Structures are given as structure tokens and as C-alpha cells.
Amino acid sequence: MSAAFDEKVHNTLADANLQLAIYRATARLIDHRKHAVTADALPDYQELRTEANAIKRHTIDHLDHYLEQFEANVTAHGGKVVWCQDATEVADFVLGLAKERHARLIVKSKSMTTEEIDLNERLEHHHLESVETDLGEYILQLAHQRPYHIVAPALHLTRYDVGDLFARTLGVANETAVEKQTLIARSVLREKFLAADIGISGANFLVADSGAVLLVENEGNARLTTSAPRIHIAVAGIEKLIPRAQDLAVFLKLLGRSATGQALTVYTSFLSGPRRTGEIDGPEEFYVVLLDNGRTKLLADSAKRESLYCIRCGACLNHCPVYRKIGGHSFPWVYSGPIGAIITPQFLGVKHEPALPFASSLCGACAEVCPVKIDIPKILLDLRAEVKQDERRDGRGRMERLVFKLWAWVMCHPRIYEMAAMVAAGVAPAENGAWLRKAPALMDVAPVRAWLSQRDLPPAPPKSFRELWRKR
Amino acid sequence: MAQRVSLFVTCVVDQLFPKVGLAMADVLERLGYQVDFPEDQTCCGQPAFNTGYRDEARQVARHFLKVFRDCEYVIVPSGSCTSMIAHHFHHLFPADPQAMAAADALTPRVWEFSRFLLEVARVDDVGARFEDVVTYHDSCHALREFGIKDGPRRLLANVRGLELREMDAAEECCGFGGTFSVKLPEISGGMARTKIDSIVRTGARTVVSVDSSCLMQIQGALSRAALPVRTMHLAEVLASR
Amino acid sequence: MSREHILHTVRTALGRSAGQAIAQPPPVRLRLPEVDLESRVTSMLSRVEALAGKTHRAATAEDARGYVSTVLAGRSAVASNAPFLRECGILSLPGVQSGFTDAAELRALCATVHVGITSADYALADTGTLVMLASPAEARLISLLPPVHVALVPAGRILSGLDELFTILPHPAAQTSSMVLITGPSRTADIEQILVRGVHGPGEIYVVVVG
Numbered sequence: 039m040s041a042a043f044d045e046k047v048h049n050t051l052a053d054a055n056l057q058l059a060i061y062r063a064t065a066r067l068i069d070h071r072k073h074a075v076t077a078d079a080l081p082d083y084q085e086l087r088t089e090a091n092a093i094k095r096h097t098i099d100h101l102d103h104y105l106e107q108f109e110a111n112v113t114a115h116g117g118k119v120v121w122c123q124d125a126t127e128v129a130d131f132v133l134g135l136a137k138e139r140h141a142r143l144i145v146k147s148k149s150m151t152t153e154e155i156d157l158n159e160r161l162e163h164h165h166l167e168s169v170e171t172d173l174g175e176y177i178l179q180l181a182h183q184r185p186y187h188i189v190a191p192a193l194h195l196t197r198y199d200v201g202d203l204f205a206r207t208l209g210v211a212n213e214t215a216v217e218k219q220t221l222i223a224r225s226v227l228r229e230k231f232l233a234a235d236i237g238i239s240g241a242n243f244l245v246a247d248s249g250a251v252l253l254v255e256n257e258g259n260a261r262l263t264t265s266a267p268r269i270h271i272a273v274a275g276i277e278k279l280i281p282r283a284q285d286l287a288v289f290l291k292l293l294g295r296s297a298t299g300q301a302l303t304v305y306t307s308f309l310s311g312p313r314r315t316g317e318i319d320g321p322e323e324f325y326v327v328l329l330d331n332g333r334t335k336l337l338a339d340s341a342k343r344e345s346l347y348c349i350r351c352g353a354c355l356n357h358c359p360v361y362r363k364i365g366g367h368s369f370p371w372v373y374s375g376p377i378g379a380i381i382t383p384q385f386l387g388v389k390h391e392p393a394l395p396f397a398s399s400l401c402g403a404c405a406e407v408c409p410v411k412i413d414i415p416k417i418l419l420d421l422r423a424e425v426k427q428d429e430r431r432d433g434r435g436r437m438e439r440l441v442f443k444l445w446a447w448v449m450c451h452p453r454i455y456e457m458a459a460m461v462a463a464g465v466a467p468a469e470n471g472a473w474l475r476k477a478p479a480l481m482d483v484a485p486v487r488a489w490l491s492q493r494d495l496p497p498a499p500p501k502s503f504r505e506l507w508r509k510r
Numbered sequence: 511m512a513q514r515v516s517l518f519v520t521c522v523v524d525q526l527f528p529k530v531g532l533a534m535a536d537v538l539e540r541l542g543y544q545v546d547f548p549e550d551q552t553c554c555g556q557p558a559f560n561t562g563y564r565d566e567a568r569q570v571a572r573h574f575l576k577v578f579r580d581c582e583y584v585i586v587p588s589g590s591c592t593s594m595i596a597h598h599f600h601h602l603f604p605a606d607p608q609a610m611a612a613a614d615a616l617t618p619r620v621w622e623f624s625r626f627l628l629e630v631a632r633v634d635d636v637g638a639r640f641e642d643v644v645t646y647h648d649s650c651h652a653l654r655e656f657g658i659k660d661g662p663r664r665l666l667a668n669v670r671g672l673e674l675r676e677m678d679a680a681e682e683c684c685g686f687g688g689t690f691s692v693k694l695p696e697i698s699g700g701m702a703r704t705k706i707d708s709i710v711r712t713g714a715r716t717v718v719s720v721d722s723s724c725l726m727q728i729q730g731a732l733s734r735a736a737l738p739v740r741t742m743h744l745a746e747v748l749a750s751r
Numbered sequence: 752m753s754r755e756h757i758l759h760t761v762r763t764a765l766g767r768s769a770g771q772a773i774a775q776p777p778p779v780r781l782r783l784p785e786v787d788l789e790s791r792v793t794s795m796l797s798r799v800e801a802l803a804g805k806t807h808r809a810a811t812a813e814d815a816r817g818y819v820s821t822v823l824a825g826r827s828a829v830a831s832n833a834p835f836l837r838e839c840g841i842l843s844l845p846g847v848q849s850g851f852t853d854a855a856e857l858r859a860l861c862a863t864v865h866v867g868i869t870s871a872d873y874a875l876a877d878t879g880t881l882v883m884l885a886s887p888a889e890a891r892l893i894s895l896l897p898p899v900h901v902a903l904v905p906a907g908r909i910l911s912g913l914d915e916l917f918t919i920l921p922h923p924a925a926q927t928s929s930m931v932l933i934t935g936p937s938r939t940a941d942i943e944q945i946l947v948r949g950v951h952g953p954g955e956i957y958v959v960v961v962g
Contacts (some may be wrong), residue, residue, distance in 0.1 A: 051696050128740065173731030359701050359704075364697060370627055393693075396689075396690065397690075399650070399690045400560065422561065426562035439563070442557075446555075446563075446567075446569045450573045452549065453600055455552045459524075462525075473733040484692075485692040489695065490697060493695075493734045494734045496526050496527075503519050506528050507531070509533075510535075
């Protein structure tokens with residue numbers, strides 16, 4: 039466990055206002071989703087999940103084929119696919135294009151993939167202005183913060199925080215009414231949309247048979263980003279592919295409902311290529327950046343490959359009792375919640391934050407709500423085994439390993455187990471059955487102290503079950 | 511000849527909550543079963559498995575398979591231990607087809623206690639009496655891996671004198687999670703406190719679930735908060751007359 | 752070359768070779784419910800209203816025109832080049848400009864007028880959705896920049912839902928660079944989960960079903 043993780047967790051738990059904000063926001067999203075997937079609202083819900091899992095499995099298992107098909111169709115419609123192995127290649131491409139086209143201003147719609155590669159920072163470093171246009175992301179950009187949640191990025195901020203922020207960074211009066219704050223952002227960003235040279239979006243799905251990018255949103259900023267500037271660049275991980283436009287009939291029924299409880303988000307854009315001959319508006323140039331950035335590593339591990347099925351709905355975050363306590367910023371990477379916990383070690387290595395796979399009670403709420411049926415608890419268990427193997431290789435964690443070796447040996451020898459249990463029971467005072475606030479003298483070891491830091495310890499009963507059974 | 515059933519009481523019940531095991535036996539005998547307790551049993555291996563120690567879990571699982579090999583029914587007062595045996599044992603033996611076959615053969619014979627009553631014994635009324643206001647905590651593994659939700663509530667509905675009140679966070683994890691409770695105690699404790707807040711709001715005097723680990727976590731938190739609410743395993747309620 | 756490198760790495764990861772055939776994908780899953788026209792119209796209107804949109808069922812083109820005129824209430828508007836709008840007499844309403852084919856000119860206008868008037872290629876009854884394909888008749892920005900969007904849809908164009916849309920239009924990319932599904936007015940709940948309408952897209956939408 040890193041000290042950084044510990045500290046962030048501790049600070050989040052200690053902040054009563056933040057705890058309330060996280061709990062309430064996630065409770066709302068839980069409730070919205072619940073109502074959207076009832077037997078009345080979506081009778082096919084479980085069938086659709088199974089179907090979505092099957093489509094993703096097939097696509098990922100044949101990803102090379104679909105990548106090539108996608109590229110051919112993008113090209114056929116007048117667009118261009120740009121293959122990028124990492125963050126630097128994406129930045130280089132955008133910077134190169136911007137230079138060639140004398141572009142100065144970029145507008146961006148929400149994209150976790152671009153967060154993953156720190157695209158804005160890289161562009162700004164080269165003196166391009168890159169403005170986030172999703173309200174939550176715009177606020178975070180001004181505040182120099184990372185998203186708190188995949189779908190509700192500014193979940194942790196209050197309207198007072200936003201009022202202060204706008205006053206400080208935009209030089210406007212301090213407004214705390216949310217409607218007024220929204221109008222301020224709208225008016226600032228409208229100018230940007232209309233003046234921008236390049237619009238950068240992510241992609242919720244890449245449709246192989248159409249060479250199309252599918253974008254869902256509620257505000258309209260993604261539509262503006264991809265329709266107003268003369269250049270549109272969509273940045274997407276290679277795992278975003280689905281085979282056919284018709285498969286959207288499955289995925290679109292799951293995405294909005296799982297994320298926010300909406301049958302469909304306000305805008306769903308199916309974009310393939312620059313404007314066609316005769317069309318009046320739309321971009322003149324259309325690029326799709328296909329990003330690896332480590333996804334091929336996950337692809338190679340067939341036991342955990344399903345991690346790539348994720349459609350970034352955020353349902354696992356909302357339902358995770360751990361996320362609801364520690365929030366998005368306790369996680370070491372841009373992806374938080376259960377999905378973050380399983381992909382971070384795979385992308386960055388288990389050493390990056392060895393505590394991460396253990397920061398779960400394995401309650402399974404995430405797997406229950408995942409629209410593409412990723413078995414997150416199973417993957418967490420696999421990662422835990424990997425962490426321990428890694429420790430063993432490095433010669434770390436010797437004490438714990440020894441304890442478990444001893445424990446296993448005892449558990450395989452019933453008579454020894456009985457003896458050990460009697461000795462342990464003898465050490466813990468019974469004291470009228472009251473639960474213990476302090477560790478019994480001979481049991482003042484780390485795990486017992488850890489338990490007692492939060493709750494009382496059960497007293498050892500005078501006789502174990504097996505002793506009582508023998509007398510029965 | 512009465513049907514024979516074998517108890518796997520789990521290490522937690524054996525060492526800390528023996529009355530749960532006795533209660534289970536009482537109820538099963540009342541229903542006409544002949545109950546035995548294979549004495550060589552110890553643990554299902556879950557603590558090692560959950561902490562990433564697969565080899566150690568495998569050893570303990572082998573022992574378990576040996577002990578229970580010839581049992582027709584293995585009854586378990588825990589959803590998480592049942593899940594370990596019925597779902598995870600299979601994955602512990604990728605290189606040992608014999609052990610895997612033994613695990614697979616055992617899977618259909620392992621039953622969480624409430625499911626056994628409802629689906630094998632086919633009873634939802636065991637003639638119990640327990641006068642109290644009770645709230646039910648949905649243990650995660652029982653709920654999500656075995657669909658155990660309505661079953662215990664049906665059984666409780668038939669307990670004379672019992673008033674059941676639902677808490678709003680019934681399906682939220684209590685925060686035990688095995689070694690999670692001591693590796694990430696602050697988070698675990700926070701989850702426990704959310705749980706007991708929800709319990710307190712019902713006004714219930716007793717919290718019931720099908721998993722003693724959950725009850726240990728919840729009782730520990732209740733006790734620390736000096737709240738006059740007690741916890742009982744479903745088996746103990748059903749054994750009450 | 753990154754393309755070759757990435758494809759090679761993908762193939763190695765999957766144990767596949769270049770040009771190798773693929774297994775059959777899961778069959779396309781499209782379920783078409785039997786829903787009569789009247790039910791579809793009713794559903795469409797009630798779904799739009801549930802999203803805080805306003806609706807009107809116009810029996811005739813004149814009826815539609817009259818309603819739109821009331822909605823406009825003298826405010827400036829730009830209309831698309833959709834023949835359906837001409838048929839409904841929208842283009843002759845006072846204050847309505849149309850016939851633009853130049854992107855810059857249209858955009859400048861859309862940025863200043865109050866109302867954007869469009870037709871819709873289809874609508875989806877079960878979600879209250881308008882389906883708009885970009886074309887010489889329909890520009891993208893008219894339904895996006897002005898703060899009010901008025902859409903006229905022939906009743907017969909209302910489909911039961913997404914499944915029917917993708918049944919009759921399996922390849923939208925063959926027809927257009929942009930197909931947009933519009934379900935209610937623009938909104939956000941990014942600040943304290945408080946709902947605000949009209950963030951970037953129109954905050955008010957009016958759906959007129961004709962026929």
C-alpha cells in the first residue's frame with residue numbers, strides 16, 4: 039500500500055461534506071439506472087447484456103480484422119485513420135496538423151481517452167489553446183483538476199466552488215445560481231466553438247462496417263465540436279470497435295440507462311467522414327486516431343481481456359461501496375472505480391499501486407450492473423494473486439507469506455487446528471460475552487489492531503462448535 | 511432411513527459463533543434429517559484465496575475435498591464460503607484434472623443453509639417463534655452469486671412474533687470482505703458505519719443475515735457505537751421456539 | 752510505421768495471422784414490435800413532453816403552419832431547405848429565412864437567430880427521438896445553434912424505436928456524414944446534479960407531428 043493512496047483515502051473519508059456529496063450523487067445515479075432497467079422499462083435487459091458481452095467478445099477476439107475494416111470504411115468516406123502507439127504520437131499528430139493548417143484554437147468534447155494521454159497539457163505546452171467544452175470538464179480545466187467520475191466529472195464540487203472558480207479565472211461576478219453559472223460557461227464556450235479551427239472528440243463506439251464514430255452526450259457540445267470547426271479529430275482506444283451499425287440497437291439501449299438512467303442521451307451522433315458533396319455544413323477534414331497506449335497488453339492476457347469490453351458507462355463506480363467512500367481522486371490514474379481498479383494494474387503494472395486490487399470487499403455489485411458483463415471480482419482476484427507473485431519475486435511480504443503458509447498447514451491438519459484454536463481462545467478473555475475494545479495482551483498484532491481501529495472484537499466463546507458437538 | 515446431511519460450519523462459526531452451528535443442526539433435525547459433522551473439517555480456503563495466495567488456498571481446498579468427498583449434502587451457514595467451494599474451487603486446479611473433477615462433483619451437493627431449506631427440504635415454515643423487530647442484511651455473496659434474497663425473507667415471514675422491517679441499504683456491502691477488513695480498515699469501517707446508520711433508522715432490535723462474517727463486522731460496529739442492537743444468524747432465529 | 756506495429760501487436764496478442772478469416776459474429780439482434788401508427792404518434796408526443804419538450808399534432812399543413820407561427824411569436828428564425836417545410840408553408844412565415852447553402856453564412860445566421868426550424872427524417876416513438884440526417888436539405892447547425900428548435904415530422908415517419916430505425920437504415924454512412932438522434936432539449940446536471948436546460952444546444956424544442 040503506498041502512502042499516497044493511504045493519505046488520499048484517509049482525507050476523503052475524513053471530509054464529511056465530500057462524503058455526503060459522493061454518496062448523494064451516486065445514490066441518485068443508482069436510482070435513475072434502477073428505474074430504467076425494470077421489467078417494465080426494459081424487459082430485455084438481461085438478454086441485451088448477454089448479447090453485448092457476446093458482441094464485444096467477438097470483436098475483441100478478432101480486433102485486427104475489425105480495425106482494418108474500420109479503416110477501409112473511414113477512408114472510403116473521405117476520412118483518414120491515424121494509428122498511434124502512445125500519447126506522444128497523438129500529440130505529434132495533432133501538433134503537426136495544427137501547424138500545417140495554421141490552427142491556434144481547439145475545442146474538445148469529453149473524452150477519458152484524451153485525459154489518459156494528457157492531451158491538453160501537451161497541446162498547451164506547444165502554445166495551442168485547447169478548451170474543454172463539456173460543462174463539468176470545462177470547470178475542471180479551469181480548476182486544474184482531474185475528473186472525479188467517468189460520467190459526472192465535477193461530482194465533488196459545489197456551486198460555491200464553481201462560483202469562486204469562475205470569478206477567479208473568468209473575471210466575472212461571483213454567481214452561485216447554477217443556471218447563471220451555466221449561462222456564463224455557455225456564452226464563453228459559444229465563442230470558442232465558432233472560432234475554433236479544430237474540434238477534438240472521443241468516441242463512445244467505432245463502427246467498423248460504417249467507418250463511423252458514435253458519440254453520446256446531453257449538452258450539445260460534442261455536436262458543436264464535431265460540426266462547427268473545419269477539422270474534426272476523434273481520438274479513441276482500439277477497443278472501442280463494434281462490428282456493425284445495427285449493433286448499436288443493443289449498445290445504445292444499455293449505455294444511457296446504465297450511466298444516467300436515460301433511455302437515450304439527448305444527442306447521439308453517428309459521424310462518418312467529412313461533409314459529403316452537397317451537404318451544407320460539417321467539417322472538411324475528418325480524422326480518427328486509433329490509440330494503443332497499452333491496450334495490446336491487455337489484449338494479450340486472455341484471462342483478463344474482457345476488461346477491454348468496457349463501454350465507460352460508470353455504473354460500476356456508482357454501485358461500488360468502496361468508490362462511494364473514497365471517491366475518484368483516491369485512485370492513482372484517470373480511471374477510477376472498479377473498472378479503474380482492474381485496468382490500472384494492467385496498463386501500468388501491479389507495482390504502480392499494489393493496494394488497488396485489494397481495495398475491494400468483492401461484493402460483486404459492479405459485476406451485477408455492468409452492461410457488458412465484465413467479471414470484475416474475478417479479475418480483481420487474479421490481480422491479487424499477481425501482486426503476491428510479484429512480491430515473492432522481489433523478496434517482499436515474507437512475513438505475510440509465512441503466516442499464510444503456516445495457516446494453510448494448520449488447516450490441513452485438523453488436530454493441530456483444534457489445538458491452535460484452543461490456545462488462541464485461551465488467550466482471548468471471555469468476560470461475560472462483551473465484545474472487546476482492546477487487543478488481548480498476546481494478540482496485539484497488526485491485523486487485530488487494524489480490526490480494533492474501527493470496531494470491537496468478538497470474544498472467544500468458552501467452547502468451540504466442535505467441542506459442543508462432541509457433548510451434544 | 512432419514513436423509514443424512516453434513517455440516518460444514520466454517521471456521522468463523524466453529525471458533526467464534528458456535529451457537530449458529532448448533533442452531534443449524536437443531537433446525538435440520540427438527541425437519542427429520544440426520545445431521546453429521548465430519549470432524550476433520552477446518553476451512554474452505556477463502557482467506558488465502560482472497561489475499562492472493564493461490565497455492566495455500568489450493569492445499570486447504572484439497573483437504574476440504576477429501577473430508578467431504580462422500581457427503582451427499584454439505585450444508586453451510588455462509589454464502590461466501592459456499593461461493594468459494596461451489597464457484598472458485600473449480601478454478602484452483604487448472605493443472606489437476608482429478609481435483610477439478612472432484613470439485614465439480616461436489617459443487618451441486620453444497621448448499622447454503624437457507625437455500626437448502628427452501629429448495630431441497632422444500633419448507634418455508636420451520637415452526638419457529640422469535641418475538642422481536644428484525645431487519646435483514648443481504649450478504650453480498652449469498653445475494654449476488656446465489657440469488658438469495660426472497661428466500662430468507664420468506665422464512666422470516668413465517669416466524670411467529672417476528673416483525674420484519676427493511677433497511678434502505680439492505681443490499682449494500684457491510685464492508686467485511688475478508689482480509690479487506692484489516693488491510694483497508696478505514697474503508698471497511700466507513701462501510702460498516704453506513705450500514706449501521708441504515709439499521710438504526712429501521713428501529714429494529716436485531717439484525718439477521720445468512721453469513722456470520724457479515725454479522726461479526728456489523729456487531730463489531732454496533733458495539734463500538736454502543737448501540738443496543740444485536741445480530742443473529744438466520745439459523746439461530748429459525749431454531750428459536 | 753505505427754499502423755503495422757499496432758496491427759502486428761494485436762495479431763500476436765490474439766494468436767491470429769494477417770488476413771485470417773474470422774468466426775461468425777453473433778447474429779444481428781433487431782426486435783420489431785407491432786405498433787400501429789396512432790400508438791406511435793401518441794407515444795412520441797408523450798415522450799417528448801416528458802422530456803420538457805412541447806408538442807403539437809397537426810392534422811394538416813395549415814394547422815402546422817399556424818402552430819409554428821404562434822411558437823415564433825415574431826422572433827427571428829432560420830429554416831432548413833427541407834421540401835417538407837415548404838409544403839407546410841413554413842418558409843413563407845414572417846421572420847423566417849431559408850435557402851442557405853453557404854456554410855459560413857448559415858452559421859453566422861444560426862448564431863444570432865432565436866429559432867431553428869427543421870424537418871426530421873424519422874422519429875422514434877418509444878423514446879421521443881428525432882432522427883436527422885445531414886443533407887443538402889438539412890444542415891447540421893440549424894437544430895443546434897439557435898436556442899429554440901422547432902421540428903416538423905410527417906406522422907408516417909415515426910418508427911417504433913431504434914430497432915426499426917436500424918432495420919430500415921442499416922447503413923446510415925451510405926447516405927450521410929452525420930446522423931443525429933435528438934431526444935429532448937440540451938441539458939446538464941454537472942453542477943451538484945442540478946438539472947439545467949439549454950447548455951449548448953437548444954433549451955427548448957417543439958415537435959410538430961403532421962398528419
